[in-house]
Amino acid sequence: xxxxxxGGTGFIGSHxxxxxxxxxxxxxxxxxxVNSKKLVLNRIQQISGKMPKxxxxxxxxxxxxxxxxxxxxxxxxIHFAGLKSVAESVxxxxxxxxxxxxxxxxxxxLMKEFGVKNLVFSSSATVYGVPDHVPLKETDNVGGCTNxxxxxxxxxxxxxxxFSKENPDMNIAILRYFNPIGAHPSGLIxxxxxxxxNNLMPYITQVAVGKRDxxxxxxxxxxxxxxxxxxxxxxxxxxxxxxxxxxxxxxQKPGLVVYNLGTGKGTSxxxxxxxxEKANFIHIPYVICDRRPGDVDxxxxxxxxxxxxxxxxxxxxIFDACRDSWNWQSNxxxxxxxxxxNEGVCSKSK
Ligand code: NAD
Ligand code: UD1
Numbered sequence: 001x002x003x004x005x006x007g008g009t010g011f012i013g014s015h016x017x018x019x020x021x022x023x024x025x026x027x028x029x030x031x032x033x034v035n036s037k038k039l040v041l042n043r044i045q046q047i048s049g050k051m052p053k054x055x056x057x058x059x060x061x062x063x064x065x066x067x068x069x070x071x072x073x074x075x076x077x078i079h080f081a082g083l084k085s086v087a088e089s090v091x092x093x094x095x096x097x098x099x100x101x102x103x104x105x106x107x108x109x110l111m112k113e114f115g116v117k118n119l120v121f122s123s124s125a126t127v128y129g130v131p132d133h134v135p136l137k138e139t140d141n142v143g144g145c146t147n148x149x150x151x152x153x154x155x156x157x158x159x160x161x162x163f164s165k166e167n168p169d170m171n172i173a174i175l176r177y178f179n180p181i182g183a184h185p186s187g188l189i190x191x192x193x194x195x196x197x198n199n200l201m202p203y204i205t206q207v208a209v210g211k212r213d214x215x216x217x218x219x220x221x222x223x224x225x226x227x228x229x230x231x232x233x234x235x236x237x238x239x240x241x242x243x244x245x246x247x248x249x250x251x252q253k254p255g256l257v258v259y260n261l262g263t264g265k266g267t268s269x270x271x272x273x274x275x276x277e278k279a280n281f282i283h284i285p286y287v288i289c290d291r292r293p294g295d296v297d298x299x300x301x302x303x304x305x306x307x308x309x310x311x312x313x314x315x316x317x318i319f320d321a322c323r324d325s326w327n328w329q330s331n332x333x334x335x336x337x338x339x340x341x342n343e344g345v346c347s348k349s350k
Contacts, residue, residue: 118171120173121174135301142157180234226268264301280322
């Protein structure tokens, strides 16, 4: 009886796999390593004391993916696999639709074929488009996505809703993440962006480690507390725990449910910079630049439904996230690229 975790060697997936293993679940990871490294498996083992099963398979490849379902006794799926760069999605919309929507369609087909009833899906606050108010509730309007990446998330949500109607015995939790930051407190796993980071926290940590001169702050004329953009930053360890809460919720056979996973609190760019400086005693030089196209003033969650219906509440603070992000970055200045050569590659992986 195993939990299938697609995209399980990625940033959020690896943190979730650690918690699943620590809670005694058997875990099977499927990942094509397009945006992660096999070395993550060793790190997961170092933290949890257990090595998850691993298949290097593309979820769009129906035949190979079917073999995983044939080989393993899967009861539940957490579907993280997907491409997530907003900028790249604008350059390559077809790739984003075929990979993100395509892999989800194959997954739904195989779950039906093999009678697997429980699915947790990684959606995003990006489905709310340009919000006209905050905090955002699950019942608020979705749509008006400002980029193809966001549109793939919304398309998958609609597909899941149709799938749920056609298959009323399926239990599906759509989780809309706000802004995940932080890293495991061990410093062994964390976010490993390729090239220049698009997102704020990895950019800050790369300034701190000396890879970038300064942070570009995209605009200080927003209608916010200090003019800089406000977001709901959730520690990845809290976010990962949200997936375990969702699995428990699915045991109650709720049909399809949708939850925001956020802290319910907004933090501005300059507030995050200041928290990072205080947590780590490192100065972060910054320059105010033009707004980034597609950015909104404020975006934060009403997180009450996840608490009421599945008991999920964040426990870690922005300060914890700043400390843990820096611990990860300073221990791994080049992410997983310079993992200890003695670590080798996990021997049990398939
Ligand atoms: P990530 O890139 O670190 O992890 C995604 C993993 O999926 C990677 O290991 C990648 O190799 C794998 N993958 C991609 N396409 C695949 C395919 N076709 N078959 C098999 N594996 C594939 O990203 P993350 O930050 O861990 O995000 C996980 C999920 O959460 C994604 O679906 C992402 O869109 C969603 N999400 C992320 C954020 C964020 O800010 N990180 C916010 C909202 C939603
Ligand atoms: C971005 C994506 C969103 C995606 C999310 C998680 C855009 C428009 N939105 O959200 O679709 O779901 O990442 O991957 O790309 N900032 C700076 N300087 C930087 C980087 C960011 O000032 O170098 C500011 C931004 O203007 C924003 C805040 O920091 O106000 C957070 O930015 P970011 O981390 O990129 O997240 P989002 O824009 O919320």
